[in-house]
Amino acid sequence: MSLPAGVALAARVCGGRSAWASSLLGLAVALLALGAPGALGVLSVALVGAASWAAGAVLHQLAFDARLERALDVGMLAAVGGVMVAAPLALGLATGLAMGLAMPPAETLNAVTAAGAGNPWLASASTGWVVLALGVVAASTAALALERSLSNSAEHLRPGWRSAAGLGLLLAAAGIGSAAAGASSAWVAAAAWFLPPLLLLVLALREQFTWASCGLVLVGLLGASQAQQALFAAPSPTALGAPGALLAGWLGGMLAAVLLGHAATVQWRGRAQRWEWALEGSRLGVADWHLGTGESFASGAWRSLSGHIGAAWSPRAWRQRVHADDQAQLNDAIQALSTGQAGRRELELRMPGAGGWRWAEATLMVIERDGAGRPLRLLATLADIHDKREALERQRLSANLFQHLHEGLLITDPDLRALDVNPAYTQILGVPREEIIGTVPSLLRPAPDDPVAREQRAAMWASLRDLGHWRGELLEPRRNGPPCMLHATISTVPGPLNADGSADARRYHVLVISDITEQQSARDQLERQAHFDELTGLPNRSRLSTLLQQAMLAADRDGHLLVVCYLDLDHFKPVNDQHGHAAGDRLLAELAGRLRSALRGRPNWTDAAARLGGDEFVLLLRAGTLEEARMAVERVLRVVSLPYVVEATAAPVQVTASMGATVYPIDRSDADALLRHADHAMYGAKQAGRNGYLFFDPEQRRRTEQRVLAIGRIQEALDRQELVLHYQPKVDMKRGHVLGFEALLRWEHPQQGLVPPLQFLPIIENTGLSSSIGDWVIAHALEHLANWRRDGFDFSVSVNVSARHLQEPDFAQRLGELLARHAEPLAGHLELEMLETTAHADIEATSALVARCQAMGVKFALDDFGTGYSTLTYLKRLPVDVLKIDRSFVHHMLDDDQDRAIVQGVIGLAGTFGCTVVAEGVESPAQARTLLELGCEIGQGTGIAAPMPVEKVAAWVRDYKGMFALASAPDPLPPSGPAPGPSPDGGVARLGA
Numbered sequence: 001m002s003l004p005a006g007v008a009l010a011a012r013v014c015g016g017r018s019a020w021a022s023s024l025l026g027l028a029v030a031l032l033a034l035g036a037p038g039a040l041g042v043l044s045v046a047l048v049g050a051a052s053w054a055a056g057a058v059l060h061q062l063a064f065d066a067r068l069e070r071a072l073d074v075g076m077l078a079a080v081g082g083v084m085v086a087a088p089l090a091l092g093l094a095t096g097l098a099m100g101l102a103m104p105p106a107e108t109l110n111a112v113t114a115a116g117a118g119n120p121w122l123a124s125a126s127t128g129w130v131v132l133a134l135g136v137v138a139a140s141t142a143a144l145a146l147e148r149s150l151s152n153s154a155e156h157l158r159p160g161w162r163s164a165a166g167l168g169l170l171l172a173a174a175g176i177g178s179a180a181a182g183a184s185s186a187w188v189a190a191a192a193w194f195l196p197p198l199l200l201l202v203l204a205l206r207e208q209f210t211w212a213s214c215g216l217v218l219v220g221l222l223g224a225s226q227a228q229q230a231l232f233a234a235p236s237p238t239a240l241g242a243p244g245a246l247l248a249g250w251l252g253g254m255l256a257a258v259l260l261g262h263a264a265t266v267q268w269r270g271r272a273q274r275w276e277w278a279l280e281g282s283r284l285g286v287a288d289w290h291l292g293t294g295e296s297f298a299s300g301a302w303r304s305l306s307g308h309i310g311a312a313w314s315p316r317a318w319r320q321r322v323h324a325d326d327q328a329q330l331n332d333a334i335q336a337l338s339t340g341q342a343g344r345r346e347l348e349l350r351m352p353g354a355g356g357w358r359w360a361e362a363t364l365m366v367i368e369r370d371g372a373g374r375p376l377r378l379l380a381t382l383a384d385i386h387d388k389r390e391a392l393e394r395q396r397l398s399a400n401l402f403q404h405l406h407e408g409l410l411i412t413d414p415d416l417r418a419l420d421v422n423p424a425y426t427q428i429l430g431v432p433r434e435e436i437i438g439t440v441p442s443l444l445r446p447a448p449d450d451p452v453a454r455e456q457r458a459a460m461w462a463s464l465r466d467l468g469h470w471r472g473e474l475l476e477p478r479r480n481g482p483p484c485m486l487h488a489t490i491s492t493v494p495g496p497l498n499a500d501g502s503a504d505a506r507r508y509h510v511l512v513i514s515d516i517t518e519q520q521s522a523r524d525q526l527e528r529q530a531h532f533d534e535l536t537g538l539p540n541r542s543r544l545s546t547l548l549q550q551a552m553l554a555a556d557r558d559g560h561l562l563v564v565c566y567l568d569l570d571h572f573k574p575v576n577d578q579h580g581h582a583a584g585d586r587l588l589a590e591l592a593g594r595l596r597s598a599l600r601g602r603p604n605w606t607d608a609a610a611r612l613g614g615d616e617f618v619l620l621l622r623a624g625t626l627e628e629a630r631m632a633v634e635r636v637l638r639v640v641s642l643p644y645v646v647e648a649t650a651a652p653v654q655v656t657a658s659m660g661a662t663v664y665p666i667d668r669s670d671a672d673a674l675l676r677h678a679d680h681a682m683y684g685a686k687q688a689g690r691n692g693y694l695f696f697d698p699e700q701r702r703r704t705e706q707r708v709l710a711i712g713r714i715q716e717a718l719d720r721q722e723l724v725l726h727y728q729p730k731v732d733m734k735r736g737h738v739l740g741f742e743a744l745l746r747w748e749h750p751q752q753g754l755v756p757p758l759q760f761l762p763i764i765e766n767t768g769l770s771s772s773i774g775d776w777v778i779a780h781a782l783e784h785l786a787n788w789r790r791d792g793f794d795f796s797v798s799v800n801v802s803a804r805h806l807q808e809p810d811f812a813q814r815l816g817e818l819l820a821r822h823a824e825p826l827a828g829h830l831e832l833e834m835l836e837t838t839a840h841a842d843i844e845a846t847s848a849l850v851a852r853c854q855a856m857g858v859k860f861a862l863d864d865f866g867t868g869y870s871t872l873t874y875l876k877r878l879p880v881d882v883l884k885i886d887r888s889f890v891h892h893m894l895d896d897d898q899d900r901a902i903v904q905g906v907i908g909l910a911g912t913f914g915c916t917v918v919a920e921g922v923e924s925p926a927q928a929r930t931l932l933e934l935g936c937e938i939g940q941g942t943g944i945a946a947p948m949p950v951e952k953v954a955a956w957v958r959d960y961k962g963m964f965a966l967a968s969a970p971d972p973l974p975p976s977g978p979a980p981g982p983s984p985d986g987g988v989a990r991l992g993a
Helices: 002-014 017-034 038-061 071-098 106-114 120-153 159-181 195-205 209-226 237-281 300-306 315-321 327-338 386-404 423-429 451-466 517-531 541-558 573-579 581-598 626-640 671-687 698-719 768-790 811-820 836-841 843-855 872-877 887-892 897-913 925-934 950-959 964-968
Strands: 284-290 296-298 344-353 356-369 375-384 408-412 418-421 469-478 481-494 507-515 561-570 608-613 616-623 656-664 693-695 723-732 737-749 753-755 796-800 830-835 859-865 882-885 916-920 938-940
Touching: 002 017, 002 038, 002 071, 017 038, 038 071, 284 300, 284 315, 296 300, 300 344, 300 375, 315 327, 327 344, 327 356, 327 375, 356 386, 408 423, 423 469, 423 481, 423 507, 451 469, 451 481, 481 517, 517 541, 541 561, 541 608, 541 616, 541 671, 561 626, 561 671, 573 581, 581 608, 581 616, 581 626, 616 626, 626 656, 626 693, 656 671, 671 693, 698 737, 698 768, 723 768, 723 950, 737 768, 768 796, 768 811, 768 830, 768 950, 796 859, 811 843, 830 836, 830 882, 836 859, 843 859, 872 897, 882 887, 882 897, 887 897, 887 916, 887 925, 897 916, 897 925, 925 938
Parallel strands: 656 693, 737 796, 796 830, 830 859, 859 882, 882 916, 916 938
Antiparallel strands: 284 296, 284 375, 344 356, 356 375, 408 418, 408 507, 469 481, 481 507, 561 616, 561 656, 608 616, 723 737, 723 938, 737 753
């Protein structure tokens, strides 16, 4: 009955109600199969069920662990199983025997009931309890072990299958119990009493607890059969005594051996597991080997650290995997330990790992010696120190950098007291380390009295608070020398971790300083060279640009006037030539000092002076009014004009200056334009006689700009072929012949129509464009002349030449090239007209040029004669061929005796000097008759014909009827009246006039 009771208890503990009910059902089936009486069967099932259920409940309350890995669990199972299960069973069965209930065979029951010696009920109960207690404990232990083993091997099975497996196990246990109850005792041998306990103990110690517990049950059944101890009957209480006690002792010994062996094994395995976990947690590998037999062991951590995963381990293989540079020291250490020279060695070596070689720390020691004290076994531990070694290397590197860095380093605590400082810091500031440690660095102290320094310190702390760092330059006193310029970087860093691992909320500071005094000095020198004149110390052109921009902004902001003055010394070159350049430099240096003294300044502004180069200077003066501006310029001129002592032995030198000025914002131009305007005004002052000043006129500039734009438009007209020639005839008024035509320039403007020369030629006077247009007129006039001559016309063409054109050095050469373009000689039919004032500009050069052109066959005419200031001497020296009487005299000669006398005088001079005379502005027959009476036969004017396009010249010549009709016709104009304005073909309207 102990076997099914133990199984029921195990089912109650592990399987719950279903398994427990299954075990009771199995017991009932077994009793029916054995033919047990119904009353005894019911009693047995009831006793087993009640006892196992109650015992299981108690074990649950005691936190019983079914794995039986603790001695406490083994004790709880033995106590609860023996008391709460075996005792009720023993009492129940004994009571059943006393009441006459028995199981087959019937003779056993009869023998028991016939016994009359002693107290049969008490004997049955006491002896049965011992046997049943051992059986219950053994059976429950075996059932628990089997359940655990099957659970571990069938974890992949579903829960339903696991329950079915447990039910099958319980049914098999019931069958074994039934078979054991009917076993015979013929094949028992004496050796069976000694070998089973030994084998079961070996199984328990080899961690085969499941097989040991099952074997215990099986051996117990066999032993009970051998001793003829039936579980349900006995011949007498006396018969149950000796064999029963022997069987109980034998079973108790085996049960104790199995349970104690299992407990010892579990305890040893637990300690081993804890050590394994400890080694794994500390990443410490362990290995040991016997020096004599070569037997060795290596933990998993050792294999992982030494790279022997999946490979057979041996001390020799391990040594071969060590880095070649570390094998010598490892072999020496093992040799010293093996020979007894040392008992322990520690060394660092490199082992192969993921990503390359990794540093490890190996500790080797002797753990076993023989009787003579010679080492027999060595133990080695291996720890990965790669990260630690790298951290130490970084720490050493940081320490070396801290000590040997050229930049000064200082670390402060949250209260700004210095914690550590490197030698460079103390060397830069000249303060010993002992005086710095524990004090607040001067760089972090409150700002000094200097406003600039206070502002810088405020910006520094704001940056540290907002950004965590600041970088800048500071002027710091040095104990062992003059102040030094420092480039400082200050950063806030978190403090070390607190004891609980949390971050320290306080902030430490790190200062990094570099002495840049020499660099600053060199930079200042370069700054001075880049922005200041080396001789005078004044700002140069580059610096002036910045000063001028700032002054313009200040003028706009404050509403004052800015006077930009351009100063140039008068006749400075003779000073250098007479006294030498060194004296000239001394004069310029003294002049710079005078200019500085003439400047005015206020707390928020100051005048400025700069040297552009040579003897040119620029001043930026502030003024409230134009009158104040003039007074400031005059003050500067007075200071400059004082005598200069350039040599100690020489008399003082008197030097004056010319100044040009422009006033901003009256002249609202940019900085470069202001300087140009002042420069232009300065040249105007020089042209006005020097030693004075002139203010720039913005209105005049506007007119100049318009003139420049107009010149550009005229150039476009020339390029676009918008210029054309019209021709006005010159005729012999006496004979009625056409003698020639004067080429007159016109502009066919796309929008304005035909523009007379009076509106655009004065704009280009004295410009290179005037010469270009002059070449164009001569070239086209020659082309037209050649065409007319090919058509059979025999007359000349005259062209006006401007003063600028005539003064070109290559004028004669260019004229020859234009004539050479035509196969037919045209020089004898070309006449060049020049103004009287042009001839007087340089009479010698003009006379030579006229002679060169006349040598080619070209004739020259003096246009508008009588309006200039010619003298008879000039006229005598100038070899012209034609004199043209100005239209103003011809127009008024009929009602003005003086004009008539002038006309008559010019006609007389022409005859005296052998020149042909031509009258311009002939507009009426009366004028023509008067001219003929005075001796002038050639006339030109609108009374004869107005200027006409080139296409109409040939037709006009063919239709011309002669001057006799003109001279005999009545006057179309009244004899008197106001003079009309200049006609489109006269005066300055001609090219170059």
